[in-house]
Amino acid sequence: MTASFERRLPLGATYAEGGTTFRFWAPAHAEVRLEIRDRDPIRMERDDEGWFSLTLDAPAEARYRYHLPDGLTVPDPASRFQDGDVHGWSVLVDPRAYRWRTPDWAGRPWREAVIYELHAGCFGGFAGVAEALPLLKELGITAIQLMPIADFPGSRNWGYDGVLPYAPDAAYGTPDELKALVDRAHGLGLMMLLDVVYNHFGPDGNYIGAYAPPVFREDLETPWGGAIDFRLPEVRSYFTENVLYWLIEYRFDGLRFDAVHAISEQDWIDETARAVRASHELRDRRVHLILENERNEQSHLAADVDAQWNDDFHHVFHVLLTGEHEGYYEDFSDDTAGKLARCLKDGFVYQGEVMGHIGEPRGTPSGHLPATAFVSFLQNHDQIGNRAFGDRLTTLAPPEGVEAATAAMLLCPQVPMIFMGEEVASETPFLFFTDHEGKLAEAVREGRRKEFAKFAAFAGAEVPDPNAEKTFEDSIPEPHPTRAEARTALFRTLLAIRAAEISSRVVRPEAEAEAIGPKAVKATWSFEGGARLTLLINLADEALDIAPVEGPPLYEPRPGAADAARAGRLDGFTTIALMEQPA
Template sequence: MTEVPPPAWGALPGPDGTRFRIWAPGVETLTLVLPDRELAMDPAGAGWFERVTDAPAGTEYGFRLPDGFVVPDPAARRQAGDVHGRSVVTGTDYGWRHPRPERAWREAVIYECHIGTFTPEGTFRAAIDRLPHLAGLGVTHLEILPVAQFGGDRGWGYDGVLPYAPHPAYGRPDEMRALIDAAHGHGLMVLLDVVYNHFGPDGNYLGMYAPDFFDADRHTPWGAGIDYTRDAVRRFFIDNAVYWVTEFNLDGLRLDAIDQIRDPSDPELLVQLAREVQAAAGRPVHLTTEDNRNVTHLHEGAAAMQGEWNDDWHNAAHVLLTGETEGYYDAYAADPTGLLTRAMAEGFSTGGAGGKGVRSAHMQPETFIDFLQNHDQVGNRARGERLTVLADRDALRAMQAVLLLQPHVPMIFMGDEWEEERPFLFFADFDGDLGRAVTEGRRKEFEGFAGFSAAEVPDPVARATFEASRIDWTRAETPEGRAAVERHRALLRLRAERIGPLLDGTGPGAGRVLDAPARCLAVDWALGGGTVSIRANLSEAAVDLPAADGEMIHLEGAAPGAPNSAAVFVS
């Protein structure tokens, strides 16, 4: 059995006082700064410093370096203010009211949301009032974009510098716990997106006292690479994952861009993390990954993670729906239909993006998380347009039926269910030179793209860009919005009743692609409890599609084989 050591980093209240502990191998001395006194930290070996003293929950503190500069705790559970100020000793007691739902991963229907733009208020508390909508829709898992504190008040969350501290713009730690507790009361599981591949550019002081935290020979697209071979560094991230799952009662984590977590250790960081999280929780924890390498080894074996974001599925579907082939869509331009059906049948198409990755047909269908939109695929567009303004509406609805009724795990981006038309833009809250650099970098990124000039790209640091990205709940109450919500609700009810029960006992190689006309999808899955067949036509002319056995449980469009139609059969 995997043993989980006590947390190595941070300020932890206990019966004998609060233990302050930090790894600072780059300095010889370190001082704990409290409101009423300063205390020398005790060297604890291997670069660690430690001190136990009377400092109850609510006490503000920092660490003074030999040059006099005071830094926050990189493992602070809460900040008194921004990322540059004092940290706060924080207790972990919370009166949980609701038991966690017990759901198998194969039941998952994920709803991705950004707390700051999910409601007009943009807080954990405000999100609680929207949970009945999600539960009634048929969602099973609420996935929250990163909440680790970052510079400023506005941002996607992927530039966090204090991974243990929920961002105060969204609320206090206990308000986040209240959201998770309320979600459990509605039968919803909660996943949190965590970023272990880099730190943001504003407020990361680790290099001043722990330069060995970083790998001088490696850089990620977002900053300095991290040296995961060092035990203190591994403990920082593994303890963080354990912290979220145990102290916030989360049901799982989504690990961002793990292709940038380079670790030659045995076991590698992510394998060790998965083992320790499961052991610490003492219950099933749903761990999912984003990884552009198209590999499967992290989802196999005893420490297997449950799900992998399937960009191949999205990219091919996007090209098929919009005809766009710029940027990374170019790799899917020659045969979007073939690459999409292969992704439907096998998981990864492995033909996209230069043929990278491994074959994945042996994996269980629920390993793959598919989506028509997510924060990246919408927000990384220059103007943040959704498919509702890019694609033919009938074709989009046919693809929504394919997404929600195929055996893979579907993910819905906030507002998809009422066909939201507001954009989701890239936004941040940096000022000064950093703010100017972010604005200029964003506009330079889209130089050479057709259809607009770089000057038309919304300024990411302008508050108006953030405000424009809030989803419009009033649209859900329009006749069109209500019809879209009801269509999603009916599809997810059908999924729960007719697709989910067939997944048990599914063996390798379940999916099979059938020959079909251009822009048409014909895929069968031989599942443990029966067969699911999808026949879709995204062309403008009626076609004859391969016959499908069994009962047609859903038809989107005028008839099977009609333009912009999707039919789903079960036998």
């Protein structure tokens, strides 16, 4: 059985045999012409709100763009694909040309998510990711999360410089190749998640200001440029439709919303989540919405959003493993084991307390939420790539400590996220890379150098040039020459336990956790049905005397470790899991 899917958009080009409709919002102009390659430009009709429209016969794969009165030609802001990068022609795509092999796929429960974050370019594009899926499934991964793929300038980019949110970047493949990747994942029982960026546009190829300047606010800035004005209904619709487009037309199982704290109108997040839940096209599917929100606000999680990235989890483990205390790590360097206990019990470490490095309160109470409301990680693209030299945890901490922390992350009921290469103990850096040209390339290069000049650890060192092709090539993960096999086996073991005993159960919101040593914590969760999971975590290199514990071992890193803990001795660099089953 095969089927096709399309999200009928209220903007852009809606393909149909015998009559394709083009709609373009350009309130700054009285006249706009549609230009189809090898045809004369045709004047479009304008309404009172600044919408231009035209219906005519155009074949699939036709190249088109919009011609402004001053002679500037611009791509469709709702382009489904580009020929010639972000400055080139938009391609008229027939969404129903791809025939899906898994049209009945309905998704998986969120509690089963084990997320693998990857950069499509590092895998050779969409086809390369598809080839890697069977091994990831065998490892125990259940969800693949792509870093942003919206069309960006050049052929190399993290994805956060995208300017055309509806167009998969041609450097990774065609729309049909992206659909084939999602289709392949669903055939293997894997969820596909996509990172999307709605808080800003990139600096190169963003033409919206030339024809719709009200899209950008003059009274607000973001760290990446002018703030987008989500007070406008046209703006809200543009991004809400993009959410529905990826979920319906490409059948992604969920989206991760980048840096929503930089969106001024926070009600748009809940409005869009409600639109997803109300969509009749999604009513028979499990669709998951995940936020990145530096403010640690839980309000969105109480409604239609499934989970939020928990940077606190990363920070507290990083401090315990590395001893680093610069920047935001300073706020986790005091009573670090106590902060880890709070993170495992409540999710957020900071729930309204003042953080020293920002000098103001951060966070809201989160202890009432289930563990699955938090996406936890030891590494991700930000926490590695925002270091000057892209250092992985593998190069910063003892291998035994990393393995103990990995066991804690994968056996904790919070939703774990693995960054590509962790499963093979990769020491390859993940560097910040772009493909800008001219003055913008130089500005990015110099900005990167200045950003790290104040850190003593980088004094006198040459920060890699983001625009050099070698910087991208050096970021492709490689297995550790001696530790890869054992690390992969560890992941496989832990994820098999997780699937059988943890994610198969529904966790209750109430949890218990306490510090039992300078770098040690005991945490317990209860599940519906009566089972209780206890984790004993010691990230110090020395053994620790503890109160004897009870319960059958679910996991121990070496024979006898659980018996020692039950007798009152917790080895160094050790995580032990005990599971009490209901009577």
